[in-house]
Amino acid sequence: MARLRTRHIALCAIIVLGIFFFLPREYASSYRPHFSYGTSHRTGTFALARYMNDRSHSPAIAAKNSSFDWSSVRFTHPPPLEPTLPPPVARRPRIQYHFEPDHANIAAIQERRRLEVKRVFQKSWASYRAKAWMKDALKPISGEYVDQFSGWAATLVDSLDTLWMMGMRDEFYEAVEAVATIDFGKSTAATVNTFETCIRYLGGLIAAYDLSGHAVLLQKAVEVGDLLYAGFNTENGMPVDFIHFETAKEGTGLQVESQVVSASPGTITLEFSRLSQLTGNSKYYAAVSQVMDLFYQNQNATRLPGMWPMTVSMSKKDVVFGYQFTIGGNADSLYEYLPKAHALLGSADASSVKYEIMSRFFMDTAMESLFFRPMIPGNEDILISGNCDVLQDGAHLDPESEHLSCFIGGLFALGGRLFSNDEYLDVGAKLARGCAYAYKSFPTGIMPERYNMVICPGENHRQGCSWNETAFAAEAANRPEYKEELPKGFTTAKDPRYILRPEAIESIFILWRITGDASYRETAWEMFQAVAKATDTKYANAAIMDVNAAGGGAKEDYMESFWMAETLKYFYLCFADTDLISLDDFVLNTEAHPFRLSKI
Ligand SMILES: *[C@@H]1O[C@H](CO)[C@@H](O)[C@H](O)[C@H]1NC(C)=O
Ligand SMILES: *[C@@H]1O[C@H](CO)[C@@H](O)[C@H](O)[C@H]1NC(C)=O
C-alpha cells in the first residue's frame, strides 16, 4: 500500500507540474475571479461562464481497467431490454428566474461570501488529500480515515464536480488521475450497498463527466453502472439492496431482500437513465423502469393513496403493506426522483410519462396529509413536513420532522415550475422557510437532526393559528423528551445532533434560483456562518452533538462525504454566478451531482 501510494503521489506531481507548465496561468492556479470588486458583475458573468465551460485543457489520462470486468457477467436472469430510452425532450418549461446583474456593491458582497465558502472547502480538501487520500472518508478530528463504502475513495469521487465548479482545475485533474486507478473489481466489504454506490459513486462520476467531458470518468461510470446492473440479476428482476460481491461475479443470481426501505429501490432512476443517455445503451433505463412500474401500478393501492410506505418488500413485489408514511428518512429520495426523472426524461412516451403522473399524485397527497403549520411565538407563515401513520381508525399526523425532510421545499418549488403549478411553488417556499426558521431558532443557528413541534389546531393542517402558551405547555407535557431550555415552539430535539447535512441549504438554493428573492441569499449566508463556526476542527469539519448547547457541544470524529459533495456545494452556488449549474441545464441527483439535461 505504502509503496503504491508514494508512487501515486510522484505520478500526480508530474502530472500536476505538467498541467501547470502546459496551461495558461489563469487555469494552472486555483480559480481566481476574473473581475475585481470594482468591475461590473456582467463582466464577471461572462468570464465565469466561459471558464466553467472550457474543456480545452483536459490532460490525457488513461483509465486502468478494474480487476474484474462487470460487463462480462453471464446473467442467469437477464433483465428485459425494453422499454428503450424515450426520445430527447423537445421543450422544457423555464425553471430559473430571469436574473439581472447585481449592482457592483451587492456583487462584491456575494463574491466575498463565495470565496469564504471556497476557503472552507479548500481546508477540507487539503486535509483529505494529505491524510485520507483514496480512502472513503477523513476523520476530521484525529486526521485518521475510514473505509465504509467499499474503499473506492468515496470522498474523492463525491467531490469531483465541486472541485470543477469551484474552478480548482489542477486539483480536479489530480483527482481524475486517481479515479483512473480505482479498482471496482475489489471491495473492502463482502457486500456492496446499492443505494450508496449509486448516488455517491455512479452519480459523482456521471456529473464529473457531464461537466468536464473527460472520457476516463465515463469509462469508470460504466464500470460502476455494470456492477450495479449485476444487482438486477434476480428471479423477479428487482434489484438487491446489498450486492454480494463475489456471488454477483458468478452470475448465478442473487436473492432479493424481503424488506427494504422504499428509498433504496426508488433511487436508481436518474443515474441509470443518464447512463443510458450517455452510452446510448438502453439496458440501464429498461432495468430501472421495471422497478418504477411496480411503484406506479400500486400508487393508488396503499393505505395513503399517492404515497408508499417507508418499508417495502421487493422479493414479494409488495409496495403497499406498510402503514408508516413520510417524505423524510427511508423514503425521501424515492419521491425526490419522480419530478427529477420527469425533468430528465420528459413525458413523451408510455414509459416516461409515469414520472409526471406519480409526481403530481404524491405531491397532492403530501400537501394534504403530511405538511402542517406549526404553532410558533411569532406566528410566521411556514410549513413543516411531519409523519403520517395510517391505522384502523384513520390517518394520524405526527408533528415530528427531521433535517432529511428539508429537501422537500426545494423539490416542491421545482415541481411548481415543471408542472406550472403555483400552489406547489408557494408550499415549497413555506417549507424551505420552515427549515430556515428551525435553523435560526437554536442557539448554534443550526437545526437538530430530529425534533417535534405543535400542529396549529383546526381541520386543515396548513391553516394558521396564534401562539397559545397553554396549548403549547399541554403538548410539551405529553413529550417525555421535552426540556425547558428548548426554543419556544419545539417540544423535543429528539436527536440534537447536526451531522453536516445539506437538505436545508439545498432547498434555500433552489428557491433562490427559482424565485430570485434575495432574502434566500441572506438566509444562506446566516446558515453558512453558523455551520462553519460550529463544525470547524483542526483538519476540516465535524458533526456536532447538540445544536441546543453553546458552541454545539462535543464533536464527533466523522465527516460524511456529502459535506464536500453537497453541503458546501449548495452554499457555494448560493453566492456564485446564477449561470453556474443553471437549473435550466442540469438536474441534481440526491447527492447534489448535476446531470446535464440533454437537448435536441
Ligand atoms: C479494458 O476493458 C475494456 C472493456 O471491457 C476492453 O475492451 C479493453 O480491451 C480492456 N483493456 C485492457 C488493457 O485490458
Ligand atoms: C384512486 O382510486 C380511487 C378509488 O378507486 C379513484 O376514485 C381515484 O380516481 C384514483 N386516483 C388516481 C389518481 O388514480
Ligand SMILES: *[C@@H]1O[C@H](CO)[C@@H](O)[C@H](O)[C@H]1NC(C)=O
Ligand atoms: C389556548 O389553549 C387552551 C388549551 O388548549 C384553550 O383552552 C384556550 O381557549 C386557548 N386560548 C385561546 C385564546 O385560544
